[in-house]
Amino acid sequence: MLTRTVRIPRFFYVNKGSITKINEILNLEKVESTRTVIVSGKNFTKSVGDLVQRSIEGDSSRVDVENNDIQSIKEVENVIKIFEPSLVIGTGGGKVLDITKFCAYKLNKPFLALPTVLSNDGISSPVSVVQTEHGVSSIGTNPPIGIIVDIDIIRKSPKSTILAGIGDLISNFSAIEDWNLASKHVGEKIDKFAEILSRNSVEGFMQYLIRNGSSLLDEHTLISLAEGLIQSGIAMSLAGSSRPCSGSEHLISHALDKLLNHAKPHGLQVGLATLFTHTLRKRDISDLTALYRRIDFPDTPEDLGIQMSTFMDAIRNAPATRKDRFTILNLVSDKEIKEAIKIAYGR
Numbered sequence: 001m002l003t004r005t006v007r008i009p010r011f012f013y014v015n016k017g018s019i020t021k022i023n024e025i026l027n028l029e030k031v032e033s034t035r036t037v038i039v040s041g042k043n044f045t046k047s048v049g050d051l052v053q054r055s056i057e058g059d060s061s062r063v064d065v066e067n068n069d070i071q072s073i074k075e076v077e078n079v080i081k082i083f084e085p086s087l088v089i090g091t092g093g094g095k096v097l098d099i100t101k102f103c104a105y106k107l108n109k110p111f112l113a114l115p116t117v118l119s120n121d122g123i124s125s126p127v128s129v130v131q132t133e134h135g136v137s138s139i140g141t142n143p144p145i146g147i148i149v150d151i152d153i154i155r156k157s158p159k160s161t162i163l164a165g166i167g168d169l170i171s172n173f174s175a176i177e178d179w180n181l182a183s184k185h186v187g188e189k190i191d192k193f194a195e196i197l198s199r200n201s202v203e204g205f206m207q208y209l210i211r212n213g214s215s216l217l218d219e220h221t222l223i224s225l226a227e228g229l230i231q232s233g234i235a236m237s238l239a240g241s242s243r244p245c246s247g248s249e250h251l252i253s254h255a256l257d258k259l260l261n262h263a264k265p266h267g268l269q270v271g272l273a274t275l276f277t278h279t280l281r282k283r284d285i286s287d288l289t290a291l292y293r294r295i296d297f298p299d300t301p302e303d304l305g306i307q308m309s310t311f312m313d314a315i316r317n318a319p320a321t322r323k324d325r326f327t328i329l330n331l332v333s334d335k336e337i338k339e340a341i342k343i344a345y346g347r
């Protein structure tokens with residue numbers, strides 16, 4: 001019987017003050033860290049980079065980047081080539097982590113991720129979204145060797161980024177339903193392990209939030225969110241595609257990215273679209289809507305600053321953004337779409 005090998009990070013620590021314990025963690029995990037390159041952003045994450053540099057033993061070199069563009073990639077690559085570190089550490093949001101992961105992969109160095117926001121489920125992924133000569137591309141890389149999330153740092157991140165992380169996690173409910181529909185209608189194979197992980201990641205978080213009625217900045221809420229997003233990433237690594245965590249709601253978000261001059265945060269777009277795709281499937285969304293209102297998550301397109309006509313265009317354009325992905329949008333009429341919009345968003 002054949003088994004499979006999945007590449008995922010070796011370790012994951014999430015706690016208060018975990019960055020200040022980085023030495024202990026690296027020693028415990030037997031990670032060679034005598035020479036490190038620390039990459040951060042230029043604003044708040046620069047101070048986190050300083051904290052990492054103060055907390056870690058051995059020699060280190062720093063580079064601060066602003067974007068995930070070609071110039072920033074060259075800067076990071078140059079520092080790694082000159083300093084020859086045994087470990088490359090990225091601390092920041094998605095862009096900083098993406099270019100650090102990409103450069104470390106290109107130069108064959110292990111990469112440690114220290115996210116400063118929890119805005120999406122890409123933290124543990126073996127993919128980097130960076131700018132190339134051909135535009136923005138998703139490039140296959142190695143996953144991070146480990147992930148350290150410091151809740152004291154996450155607590156200082158903008159509330160919109162925490163909401164975006166929640167939206168990306170909640171969208172798993174919709175993605176799993178689409179995966180099952182694809183299995184039923186076009187015979188797509190479901191990876192049961194990935195499906196269970198994806199579902200448990202969001203159910204665990206929702207149960208915590210509903211049972212405890214806790215605030216978004218509560219330590220355990222944030223730990224539960226970090227754990228959920230990391231589990232989602234592992235589900236995608238297991239499946240070898242984004243399928244367990246990306247269905248029709250993600251296609252609508254991709255269409256919005258193309259229609260809007262300035263797209264809204266990914267997690268907010270997919271969380272909002274989940275209300276609609278769930279309604280299309282005749283699911284009861286009252287619990288979800290009540291939760292959105294309680295945590296101030298946008299529950300209509302207008303709430304997120306998107307005109308309803310643009311949102312409708314995005315729904316119609318959505319299937320074309322990824323033709324190989326069968327979803328509920330392949331099965332419904334324009335009339336059903338309009339009715340679901342009315343129920344989902346009260347319009």
Ligand SMILES: [Zn+2]
Pocket residue numbers: 120121168245246250266270
């Ligand atoms: Zn997503």
